[in-house]
Amino acid sequence: MTALRILYLHQHYSGPGGATATRAHAMARALAARGHEVTLACGRYDGAVTGLEGPFRRGMREGRVSGFRVVEFDIPCGNAMALGARSLAFLRYAHRAARLALGGGFDLLLASSTPLTVALPALAAQRLRGLPFILEIRDPWPELPRALSEAGMGGVVPAPALAAMERLADAACRRARAVIGLTEGMAETAIARGADPAHVHVVPNGCDLDLFGPHVAPWRPPEAAAWEVLAVYAGAHGRANGLDAAIGAATILRNGGERRLRLLLAGEGGERARLVEEAARRDLRNVTFLDPMPKARLAGLLSGAGIGLHLLAPVPAFAEWTAPNKLMDYLAAGLPVVTNAPGRAARLVEAHGDDGACGIAAPPGDAPALADALAALAANPARRAAMGAAARGRAVRLWDRRLHAARFCDLLEAAAGERPLARAA
Known part of the structure; x- marks a missing residue:
C-alpha cells in the first residue's frame, strides 16, 4: 500500500x-x-x-x-x-x-x-x-x-x-x-x-511482552519484609479508582492477624493525599505508597510481586466501558490478579475451557471479600504460581x-x- x-x-x-x-x-x-x-x-x-x-x-x-x-x-x-x-x-x-x-x-x-x-x-x-x-x-x-x-x-x-x-x-x-x-x-x-x-x-x-515478564530482574521496596507477599496496585489514585477498598481490606487483614501480605499502591491523583492520611490514621503498617514510576521500573516491581491488584469504584458503567492498562501489565508480568470490577475484568480472570483461572474476582464494593481473596492467595503459593502461569499464557496467546x-x-x-x-x- x-x-x-x-x-x-x-x-x-x-x-x-x-x-x-x-x-x-x-x-x-x-x-x-x-x-x-x-x-x-x-x-x-x-x-x-x-x-x-x-x-x-x-x-x-x-x-x-x-x-x-x-x-x-x-x-x-x-x-x-x-x-x-x-x-x-x-x-x-x-x-x-x-x-x-x-x-x-x-x-x-x-x-x-x-x-x-x-x-x-x-x-x-x-x-x-x-x-x-x-x-x-x-x-x-x-x-x-x-x-x-x-x-x-x-x-x-x-x-x-x-x-x-x-x-x-x-x-x-x-x-x-x-x-x-x-x-x-x-x-x-x-x-x-x-x-x-x-x-x-x-x-x-x-500486553507488552518485552517490557513485562519473568525475564525482568525483580526489586522490592525496603519496607517489604522477605516473607511478605506483595499485592501491587499501579495506577491513578482518583475517586473513580475506588482505593478506599484497599484501605478497608488492609484494615481487615491487619485486624485478623494476617502478616503475610503487604499492599503497595503506586501512582498519584486527587485522592492520594487523603488515602495516605487515612492509612496513617489507622496505623496500617501493611500498606506502602509509592510514587509513579517509569514502565521499566514498574516491570521490576511487578516481577518481585506476588499479586496484581485491580480496583475500581462500584460504578455499574465500569463493567463494560473500561479497559485498564494495569490489567494487561499484570498478565504480561505473570501475576495472578485480584479484581473487584464486574463484567469484562471479571471475565478476563475467570477460567476458560481447559485454561485455568488467572485470578479472583471479588464483588464490587465488598472490602471483606477483597481481603478474603488476597489472604487466600497469600496463603497458597502453589495457587499463586498456577494462576500466574495462566496469566502469562493468556498474555502470550491472546493479548x-x-x-x-x-x-x-x-x-x-x-x-x-x-x-x-x-x-x-
Missing part, C-alpha cells in the same frame, strides 16, 4: 519513559514501521514522558521518537486538576490540533478520545479539507462522565456541557470513516450513536500487543483506501 501521511491526535500521549499508558506509542511505532509518515500531536499530561527535550517555542516543541514525529503542545493537563481547568486544557489542545490538521499535508487523521474534544479538529479538517478521520474510543464520552457524575465520582458535569458532548459524540461517530473501540461495550456506544456497524471495530489494550497493533494498522490502511469524502463547498 502507498505510504500514508497520518495525523494522530492523542492529547495524553506518553512514551515508555512515563508512568502512564503507552498504547499510542506502540500503535504509532507500528504504523511507522510499515512505512507510513506519522505525526502524533499531544499535550503535557501528568505522568507522561514524550521523549522530547529542549524548550517550548511558540507553545510547542517537536522531534522524532521511535521513527515517528511528535508535536508536543505546551498545554498541561492532569486528573488532579479541577474540572474547569481540565476543560480549558481540552479546548486549548483542540484549537492547536485543528490548526495543525488544517495546515494540510495529511491523508488520514486518527482522533483518539479521551477527551472527546479531539473530535473537534477531526470534524473541522473533514469539512474544510476533505480529510477522512478515524475515531478511537478509549473511554466513551459522554456516557462515562455522566455515570461518574451521577455516582458522585467525577464532579457534577453541567447539563449544557453534557448536551454539547452528546451532539459532538453523535457527529463524530456518524462522520468517522471507521470507529475503533477498546471494548465491545465501547463499540456498542458508537453504534448507538449512528456509526455504521460494518465500520466499527474492537482493538483492545494488549500480545504486537498482534493488536498489526490489526490496528490493517484497519487504518483499509479505511484510508476507501473513496475519499467529498470536500465541503
Whole structure:
C-alpha cells in the first residue's frame, strides 16, 4: 500500500519513559514501521514522558521518537486538576490540533478520545479539507462522565456541557470513516450513536511482552519484609479508582492477624493525599505508597510481586466501558490478579475451557471479600504460581500487543483506501 501521511491526535500521549499508558506509542511505532509518515500531536499530561527535550517555542516543541514525529503542545493537563481547568486544557489542545490538521499535508487523521474534544479538529479538517478521520474510543464520552457524575465520582458535569458532548459524540461517530473501540461495550456506544456497524471495530489494550515478564530482574521496596507477599496496585489514585477498598481490606487483614501480605499502591491523583492520611490514621503498617514510576521500573516491581491488584469504584458503567492498562501489565508480568470490577475484568480472570483461572474476582464494593481473596492467595503459593502461569499464557496467546497493533494498522490502511469524502463547498 502507498505510504500514508497520518495525523494522530492523542492529547495524553506518553512514551515508555512515563508512568502512564503507552498504547499510542506502540500503535504509532507500528504504523511507522510499515512505512507510513506519522505525526502524533499531544499535550503535557501528568505522568507522561514524550521523549522530547529542549524548550517550548511558540507553545510547542517537536522531534522524532521511535521513527515517528511528535508535536508536543505546551498545554498541561492532569486528573488532579479541577474540572474547569481540565476543560480549558481540552479546548486549548483542540484549537492547536485543528490548526495543525488544517495546515494540510495529511491523508488520514486518527482522533483518539479521551477527551472527546479531539473530535473537534477531526470534524473541522473533514469539512474544510476533505480529510477522512478515524475515531478511537478509549473511554466513551459522554456516557462515562455522566455515570461518574451521577455516582458522585467525577464532579457534577453541567447539563449544557453534557448536551454539547452528546451532539459532538453523535457527529463524530456518524462522520468517522471507521470507529475503533477498546471494548465491545465501547463499540456498542458508537453504534448507538449512528456509526455504521460494518465500520466499527474492537482493538483492545494488549500486553507488552518485552517490557513485562519473568525475564525482568525483580526489586522490592525496603519496607517489604522477605516473607511478605506483595499485592501491587499501579495506577491513578482518583475517586473513580475506588482505593478506599484497599484501605478497608488492609484494615481487615491487619485486624485478623494476617502478616503475610503487604499492599503497595503506586501512582498519584486527587485522592492520594487523603488515602495516605487515612492509612496513617489507622496505623496500617501493611500498606506502602509509592510514587509513579517509569514502565521499566514498574516491570521490576511487578516481577518481585506476588499479586496484581485491580480496583475500581462500584460504578455499574465500569463493567463494560473500561479497559485498564494495569490489567494487561499484570498478565504480561505473570501475576495472578485480584479484581473487584464486574463484567469484562471479571471475565478476563475467570477460567476458560481447559485454561485455568488467572485470578479472583471479588464483588464490587465488598472490602471483606477483597481481603478474603488476597489472604487466600497469600496463603497458597502453589495457587499463586498456577494462576500466574495462566496469566502469562493468556498474555502470550491472546493479548500480545504486537498482534493488536498489526490489526490496528490493517484497519487504518483499509479505511484510508476507501473513496475519499467529498470536500465541503
